[in-house]
Amino acid sequence: MRHGDFNRLSREELIECWTEIIGSPPPHKLRSPMMAKILTCEHQWQTSGRPRATLVRKLQRLTGAPPNSTLPATSGQRLVREWSGVEHTVDITEAGYLWNGKTWRSLSAIAKEITGTKWSGPRFFGVQT
Structure with a gap:
């Protein structure tokens, strides 16, 4: 139905x-x-x-897990976040964070680029660094 x-x-x-x-x-x-x-x-x-x-x-x-706990970010992991109807994918590599064909040094810089405002990158993507 x-x-x-x-x-x-x-x-x-x-x-x-x-x-x-x-x-x-x-x-x-x-x-x-x-x-x-x-x-x-x-x-x-x-x-x-x-x-x-x-x-x-x-x-x-x-389980004793803290509320709203996040997972640690590790190399080889892929982060996916939807923002304003657009899905953004970030691959974590040894060199940094790969987003839109460019390697970035921080998730916060990527989050700011996506949203246009200052964000905590790990919080935006739901991970721990």
Whole structure:
């Protein structure tokens, strides 16, 4: 089902979808338009393949990982970041960071070139240096 289709369903159909997708009946006083919006969001999460934020936090607590931890950047790694609808790929090499056919000495310089403003390069790309 496409996510826009929930708006066209009757209340009974929304309740049926809710029970199937969420796993329990909806709250009794929840209105149909809000139910459709929540179902749309839930459907998008499930089809995206991304884990829910609550699951990620629970796994971090169980493993002892700090919240929002980042991975160390190592040679041979490829960093990908989308900015303003454009996907930017940076390859980490022994000589530095390769982006758009040019080797750069810092991720921050690349981030500034991409965004036009000063950024922490590691934070922009989600890595530790």
